[in-house]
Structure formats: structure tokens, C-alpha cells
Amino acid sequence: MSRKVYWCNSGSGTxxxxxxxxTTLEMILSDGLRSPFAVTYFNSSIYxxxxxxxxxxxxxxxxNRNMTSILASGxxxxxxxxxxxxxxxxxxxxxxxxxxxxALCLFNGSSPICVCPHGYVSEDRTKCLGQGSVExxxxxxxxxxxxxxCNNAATxxxxxxxxxxxxxxxxxxLTSSDKPRGIAVDPCDSRLYWTNWNxxxxxxxxxxxxxxxxESIITTxxxxxxxxxxxxxxxxxxxxxxxxxxxxxAEYDGTNRIVxxxxxxxxxxxxxxxGEFIFWTDWIQHSVMRANKxxxxxxxxxxxxxxxxxxxxxxxxxxxxxxxxxxxxxNGECExxxxxxxxxxxxxxxxxxxxxxxxxxxx
Numbered sequence: 001m002s003r004k005v006y007w008c009n010s011g012s013g014t015x016x017x018x019x020x021x022x023t024t025l026e027m028i029l030s031d032g033l034r035s036p037f038a039v040t041y042f043n044s045s046i047y048x049x050x051x052x053x054x055x056x057x058x059x060x061x062x063x064n065r066n067m068t069s070i071l072a073s074g075x076x077x078x079x080x081x082x083x084x085x086x087x088x089x090x091x092x093x094x095x096x097x098x099x100x101x102x103a104l105c106l107f108n109g110s111s112p113i114c115v116c117p118h119g120y121v122s123e124d125r126t127k128c129l130g131q132g133s134v135e136x137x138x139x140x141x142x143x144x145x146x147x148x149x150c151n152n153a154a155t156x157x158x159x160x161x162x163x164x165x166x167x168x169x170x171x172x173x174l175t176s177s178d179k180p181r182g183i184a185v186d187p188c189d190s191r192l193y194w195t196n197w198n199x200x201x202x203x204x205x206x207x208x209x210x211x212x213x214x215e216s217i218i219t220t221x222x223x224x225x226x227x228x229x230x231x232x233x234x235x236x237x238x239x240x241x242x243x244x245x246x247x248x249x250a251e252y253d254g255t256n257r258i259v260x261x262x263x264x265x266x267x268x269x270x271x272x273x274x275g276e277f278i279f280w281t282d283w284i285q286h287s288v289m290r291a292n293k294x295x296x297x298x299x300x301x302x303x304x305x306x307x308x309x310x311x312x313x314x315x316x317x318x319x320x321x322x323x324x325x326x327x328x329x330x331n332g333e334c335e336x337x338x339x340x341x342x343x344x345x346x347x348x349x350x351x352x353x354x355x356x357x358x359x360x361x362x363x
Contacts, residue, residue: 008036008048011286011307015039015048015061029061032068035284042084051077052267052284055243058082076224077242077267077283102127118152136183136194136228136270137311140209147171147209149180149194156180156192158209171211177201182228182239182270185209186252188322193252195225195239204228204239204254217254227271227280231293234344235325238278238293240268247271247278247296249342258342260296264289274314281309288312294342 006017015029015036034052041047045062053059054073061068096105101114102121114121119130132153139146146159156172171192174180179197186193193206196216204218204225218225223243230237230252237254240247245266250257266284273279278293279302288303303309323329326346332338334348341347 002041004041006039006041006046008033008039010035010037010051015046029068037079038081040083042086042089047071047082047084049075049079049082051079101125135181138183138185138192140185140187142187142190143209145209147183147185147192149183151179151181151197154178154180156183156194156207156211171209172207172214180205181226184228184230186230186232188232188325188328189252191252193228193230193237195228197224204237206252217252218250218257221257227268229271229273229278231273233324234342235327235340236342238271238273240265240271240280242267242269242283247280247291249293251339260291260293264291264296264299269309270311272312272314274316279312279314281306281312283308 003020004017005020006015008015013030013033013036014027015033016025016027018025032053033050035050037049037051039046039048044064045060047058047060050057050059054070056075056077056079057073058071058075059068060071095107095112099105099112099114102125103116104114105112106115114125116128118132119128122129132150132155135149135151137146137148144161146161148157150157154174154176155170157168158171159168160166174196177198177200181195181197183192183194185191190209191206192209193204196203196205201219202222202225203216204222205214205216207214218239221244223241225239226242227240228238235252237250237252238247247260247265247268248257249260260278265280265282267282268280269283271278271280273293276293277290279288279290281288286304286306286309287301288306288309290300290302292298325340326332327334327338327340332346332348336351337349339347339349
């Protein structure tokens with residue numbers, strides 16, 4: 001037995017080791033490590049998770065052969081830890097082999113116990129109770145309520161801040177394969193918008209704040225929608241895809257999609273919009289960034305060397321009046337369709353099935 005401790009450093013992209021007594025510190029790997037996140041040792045080899053390399057991978061380095069290999073790729077960035085199970089390492093029988101736990105079975109040294117990754121186990125040991133993993137959160141000023149996504153429960157929750165004692169209310173319950181992440185609210189139309197990581201059917205979805213009217217508005221050319229925000233003044237939806245590495249803009253109903261910054265973002269996590277700019281946090285570039293919201297150009301690095309920047313919001317001494325939107329007053333004096341361009345300027349257009357020409361004019 002080598003009697004050494006191994007660890008990885010995501011910030012420096014290295015894997016190191018040291019003796020049990022704290023002597024002989026040495027860095028053993030650095031080349032080709034982009035974002036090592038967890039590491040384990042077994043049989044003259046080290047294994048680690050890289051959240052970036054090959055779009056999320058498990059890699060192996062064999063000391064005897066001095067060779068690195070990729071065991072799995074395309075795993076995403078949700079992996080948290082790893083270990084090796086082998087008959088040569090684990091001895092005896094597994095007390096959790098025939099468990100009836102709703103989630104996890106752990107051995108406490110004398111007997112198996114049931115636990116939940118989030119919340120707690122019910123008395124009858126058939127389900128996990130309590131709040132799950134909160135992924136995204138937003139505030140609805142009209143109803144004075146918080147809305148949030150729960151990834152492991154595939155649920156959109158609401159908390160009425162005027163009646164906290166009432167507890168969380170389930171707004172939307174999705175399928176077990178759905179993974180809601182970012183969320184935003186349109187207070188004028190009382191709608192919620194969120195990103196969904198469903199590996200088979202990723203999408204951007206929306207519903208009314210009551211939970212009714214659930215629909216998927218973006219379902220194509222999308223892999224891992226992460227960040228999401230709404231430009232209330234221009235009635236535009238912005239989102240970032242952490243797999244396709246791009247930021248897009250669309251109408252609230254998902255039409256008129258435009259790619260803004262395809263090359264610049266590498267892993268947009270959260271996003272905000274204010275004034276002429278969009279702001280986002282980036283896990284791969286370890287930064288907080290800004291760009292022109294109309295073109296995606298004029299990219300500025302506001303903060304660098306942030307290990308894992310998470311949520312971001314724009315705070316300003318302003319309030320949005322729903323009737324500031326000219327289309328809400330007499331349909332903007334348009335004969336058919338009234339909508340706003342990316343700068344919030346009113347445009348009148350025609351239904352294509354009724355007229356041969358699309359745009360009537362701009363006011």
C-alpha cells in the first residue's frame with residue numbers, strides 16, 4: 001500500500017499527492033486537465049472526473065504504463081464524486097444488497113440505514129420528504145411570491161411571501177426525466193419560463209403562474225439550456241446553452257430565434273439583462289461577462305478568476321409598468337398583430353395566412 005493521499009485542484013487544473021504524514025508533496029498530473037473535480041486511486045491507477053474535457057468525462061492515468069485514457073465522455077457537468085468498487089478492495093457482504101430504501105442505503109458500521117440526498121425519509125421508509133435541490137429562483141412582484149425549480153423532484157414551486165406559514169405550493173410537476181434549472185417570471189402576463197435539462201428532450205418551457213397552460217416553446221437546436229432571463233421592456237427571452245456554447249434571443253413564444261454570442265460563452269450558468277446589455281456567469285472561463293444585448297458583440301470581462309460563479313441579477317432603481325408596452329394599449333393601433341423589436345420599438349405585422357405581405361410598418 002502506497003499510503004498516500006490524492007486530491008485534485010480545479011482552479012489550477014492539477015492532481016497532487018502527499019504521504020499520510022504530510023511529507024513528500026508532489027504534483028503528478030497537470031497536462032490535459034481542464035477542470036478535474038473528483039479523484040480516486042486503485043490498482044496503480046488514478047481516476048478522475050473532468051467537468052469540461054470531452055463535455056464531461058471520466059479519465060484514468062496508469063502509473064506503470066505512464067498513459068492517460070478516457071473511460072467515458074459526454075457526461076455533462078453534474079457529476080460530483082467517484083469511487084472504485086472491487087472485490088479486492090471491499091470485503092465481506094453488502095448489508096444494503098436487499099434494501100427497500102426510497103433513495104440511498106448507507107452502512108453506519110453496524111446496520112444499513114435509509115437516507116435521502118435531499119430532505120428526509122418518511123416514517124414508513126417509502127419516500128423522501130422535504131425540499132429538494134433548488135436550482136433556480138425568481139421573484140414575482142405582482143403576487144409577492146418566490147418561484148423556484150427543483151431538479152431532483154422535477155417540480156416548480158411557489159412560496160407566497162405574504163403567507164409564509166402556508167409553506168411551498170407545487171405549481172408544475174414534470175416527468176421524472178425532466179430537470180428544470182433556470183427560471184424567470186413575466187409579471188405582466190403572469191407566466192413562468194424555465195430551462196429543462198431533460199437529456200432526451202431538452203427544452204425551454206413556460207406556463208402561467210397558476211401552473212396551467214404548460215408548453216414547450218423551444219425544442220430544437222438545444223442541448224443543455226442553462227441560463228434564462230426576460231427583457232420585459234422589449235418582450236424578449238434570452239437563454240444560454242451550456243453544451244452548444246451559445247446565447248440566443250427569441251420572442252416570448254419561442255419564435256424569431258437569433259444567436260447572439262455563439263463563440264464567446266463556454267458554459268453560461270446564469271444570466272441577467274439590463275439596459276443595452278446582457279450579463280452572464282461562465283463556469284469554464286471562471287468569469288462574469290457582459291455583451292451588447294442586440295448583437296452579442298462588445299464583450300467585456302467584468303470579473304475574472306472566479307472559481308465557480310453562480311447566480312447573477314441586475315439591481316436598479318427602476319420599476320416596470322406593464323402598460324409601458326404600447327401593444328397593450330389599443331393593440332398599439334395595429335390592424336392585426338402588434339409586437340416589439342429587440343429595442344422595444346412597436347411593429348405592426350399581418351397574419352401570414354391572411355396576407356401576402358408581412359410587415360405593415362414601424363411606429
